[in-house]
Amino acid sequence: MAPQERVRVGVIGCGAGQFHLEGYAQEPRGTVVALAGLDSDRCRELATQYDIPHTYGDYRELLAHPDLDAVSVVVPNHLHLPVTLAALEAGKHVLVEKPLARNAAEGEEMVDAARRADRVLAIAFNRRHRHDMELVHQHARAGGFGRIYYVKAFWMRRAGIPGLGTWFTNKEQAGGGPLIDLGVHVLDMALWVMGNPRVLTVSAATYAELGPRGKGNWAGARFKVTEEARYEVEDLATAFLRTEDGATLQLEVAWAAYTGATDEFGLTLMGSEGGAEIHVKDYALTDTLRTFGDFEGVPTECRPRLQKTHGHAGVIHKFVASILDGAPVSPSGEEGLDRVRLIDAIYRSADLKREVTIGE
Ligand SMILES: NC(=O)c1ccc[n+]([C@@H]2O[C@H](COP(=O)([O-])OP(=O)(O)OC[C@H]3O[C@@H](n4cnc5c(N)ncnc54)[C@H](O)[C@@H]3O)[C@@H](O)[C@H]2O)c1
Structure with a gap:
């Protein structure tokens, strides 16, 4: 056949x-x-x-x-x-x-x-298939940054609650707020670039300061705010994670907070031989990456010329290849599960107001 x-x-x-x-x-x-x-x-x-x-x-x-x-x-x-x-x-x-x-x-x-x-x-x-992310991942996995010891990942919005009173702000239906919605993307990007290390401990805090007061809805949202719009999830989360190889990861995400960020996400990565910073403002696809190194002892900064890519097309291409050719898929369900386990631990640490050990 x-x-x-x-x-x-x-x-x-x-x-x-x-x-x-x-x-x-x-x-x-x-x-x-x-x-x-x-x-x-x-x-x-x-x-x-x-x-x-x-x-x-x-x-x-x-x-x-x-x-x-x-x-x-x-x-x-x-x-x-x-x-x-x-x-x-x-x-x-x-x-x-x-x-x-x-x-x-x-x-x-x-x-x-x-x-x-x-x-x-x-x-x-899908954010893995941005050109900036693909380049940083490729360079990191080839050892170009040396030993990566610190990564900061963030997604911050000034007023970006996707829909006050919709399933997004319903704890039962969404499972959480910006951490599970936006944080999962940047947490995944950071861990993917770091080579999917095992995370040992998490210390986190969550807040709900604007959402419950009806503030911070996304002006361009597809959803209308209802009269009795309920807000049951966090609007800001911050977490500090330690990996088994001694690296640390700082995470900061918000749908709504008094910050200069409009809708901005990215990563800062520090390695023993080089570093990189991805800063995406309002979903820009180009001019978002800077890399840092040395040139004859003098610090350098370079801005790679990026191409525009379609994140979902990249994911779908791998999904289809996996079905037709039997190639292992990534991002896989297992990677998705690893990120949700960490999100569970972040919420647990925030509830308990102390550091938690993964799997405890
Ligand atoms: N990766 C990304 O960039 C990205 C962006 C936005 C949303 N999402 C994710 O996509 C998912 C959906 O979010 P959304 O913003 O599209 O929500 P949405 O509320 O706009 O759309 C949900 C859709 O599901 C349909 N639906 C609900 N119950 C159904 C049923 N029983 N049978 C068939 N269809 C049903 C609704 O009719 C609607 O079309 C969420 O998990 C969200 O996290 C991902």
Whole structure:
């Protein structure tokens, strides 16, 4: 039998689901044949825009489609587990949005189920496929920075709560606030660049100063603020992590805080032979990376000329390659689970107001 040349995909979710549609549109070996979402007008609009033949409401209807190999799961966080389990049971490969799940217990169920079903489980850590991140990762893994001993990772917004009163600010549905929403991206980027070291301890604090007072909603948000908009999660989190090789990682994330940052994220990395700083303001794709070294004993600073990339297209390319060629996938469900375990530990440390040991 000739090897299968194209993966037939269903996308579940019509919000950030659009990023997946854009990504698959750039993937020569993947085709989206079905789209599901409860918001039927938006779903039909996207189906027309991306030329998708089948649309459904509930995800179970999409999973019953007879001709699908894989799905993208792009639904609110509390649905990542049930939708992924149902998709795996239906024999589909799964690309799930970040965070993998609301907590590690749910994430473990997903990773175990994928293993049992012998299906690919990948996670959309799309920020890894920025050109600045790819370069820093490549240089770090080739040893160019020497021994990396300190990394600062941040994502700070002045007024960027995605939707006050929506599932994002509901603890039960989201699992947390900016830490699980934005922090998971920069935590992943930092650990990926560091070579996925084992984290031993975490000391953290969380705050909810603006959100509960109805302040800090994102002016450009897709969601309308409701009258009784409840805010049940943190609006700022800070954490200090120690790895088994003696390196440390400082994390700072906020949806809303009195800061000069508009919507800014990045990494500062210090190694024994060089350093780098990625600072992304308002989702810029170029002129975001500086590297630091020595030239004949004189400190240098260089600004690599970056290309614009599409993060989801990069993740989707690896997902499809893993399905068709059997290549190991990264970012994988296991990496997603590792990050959620750390997020659990960060929330635990903040609750207990002390350092915690991972796995304690
Ligand atoms: N990687 C990124 O850059 C990025 C950006 C934004 C959101 N996300 C992630 O994507 C996920 C979704 O976030 P969002 O902003 O799109 O939320 P959203 O609320 O805008 O959209 C959620 C979608 O899920 C659909 N849905 C809900 N229940 C369903 C069901 N039973 N069957 C079928 N569809 C159902 C809704 O109809 C809607 O289309 C979250 O996990 C979020 O963390 C990732």
